[in-house]
Amino acid sequence: xxxxxxxxxxxxxxxxxxxxxxxxxxxxxxxxxxxxxxxxxxxxxxxxxxxxxxxxxxxxxxxxxxxxxxxxxxxxxxxxxxxxxxxxxxxxxxxxxxxxxxxxxxxxxxxxxxxx
Amino acid sequence: xxxxxxxxxxxxxxxxxxxxxxxxxxxxxxxxxxxxxxxxxxxxxxxxxxxxxxxxxxxxxxxxxxxxxxxxxxxxxxxxxxxxxxxxxxxxxxxxxxxxxxxxxxx
Numbered sequence: 001x002x003x004x005x006x007x008x009x010x011x012x013x014x015x016x017x018x019x020x021x022x023x024x025x026x027x028x029x030x031x032x033x034x035x036x037x038x039x040x041x042x043x044x045x046x047x048x049x050x051x052x053x054x055x056x057x058x059x060x061x062x063x064x065x066x067x068x069x070x071x072x073x074x075x076x077x078x079x080x081x082x083x084x085x086x087x088x089x090x091x092x093x094x095x096x097x098x099x100x101x102x103x104x105x106x107x108x109x110x111x112x113x114x115x116x
Numbered sequence: 117x118x119x120x121x122x123x124x125x126x127x128x129x130x131x132x133x134x135x136x137x138x139x140x141x142x143x144x145x146x147x148x149x150x151x152x153x154x155x156x157x158x159x160x161x162x163x164x165x166x167x168x169x170x171x172x173x174x175x176x177x178x179x180x181x182x183x184x185x186x187x188x189x190x191x192x193x194x195x196x197x198x199x200x201x202x203x204x205x206x207x208x209x210x211x212x213x214x215x216x217x218x219x220x221x222x223x
Contacts, residue, residue: 035212045152045160045203045214059210062117095159101148101207104171106159 002026002105004096009110016086020110022079022096030054030074033100036081038092039109046092049081050100064090086114118142118206122215128223135191137218139204144184148208151180151189154217155200163202164189194220 008020020036035050049060049070058070069082079096093109119142129135139149147167152160162171164180167187177192191198199222204215 044217047212047214061211102165104162108159
């Protein structure tokens with residue numbers, strides 16, 4: 001069974017940093033693109049970033065470019081999102097998703113709240 | 117960036133109704149279009165990929181059509197478990213944008 005479990009969310013002040021993690025199991029992690037998607041409270045889905053199987057290609061939505069960094073460790077079956085210079089508008093549930101063109105498995109997400 | 121526009125933003129329907137949700141892309145995306153269902157407090161579930169391919173395990177009452185810029189998701193006979201919010205997403209080019217969502221409510 002595919003499992004994606006996010007962690008690392010919490011309350012942070014504007015301008016602060018957080019590092020999200022996603023631990024994957026039940027599939028060969030190193031053979032899949034991986035993606036982060038977020039959802040602000042009561043709002044729709046927003047694609048944030050994705051990363052190729054070997055980490056050689058990374059893509060970001062404009063609103064996080066230069067502030068967020070996606071990475072992965074295939075030996076640890078883990079995906080990461082380093083978030084710096086956080087803003088109140090970054091407040092959302094961040095979910096780890098398997099795949100790029102066919103995102104077929106989603107984690108339950110971790111809540112990030114940016115507030116003073 | 118490619119903008120995805122869903123309509124309607126919400127609808128009320130009864131069990132057994134045929135429901136159609138539309139999604140329009142701001143430029144051609146070929147057939148790179150997915151549909152998801154999301155229930156409150158739950159992760160989205162992939163229903164349709166590549167515009168018309170039914171994801172494994174998804175009931176056949178769900179179907180998708182379209183290409184280029186205009187797409188539809190049809191629920192042929194609405195069931196109680198189908199009341200949820202539905203999203204489209206283009207996977208043609210990054211950022212892989214989502215539509216704003218369509219909330220399907222009980223009439």
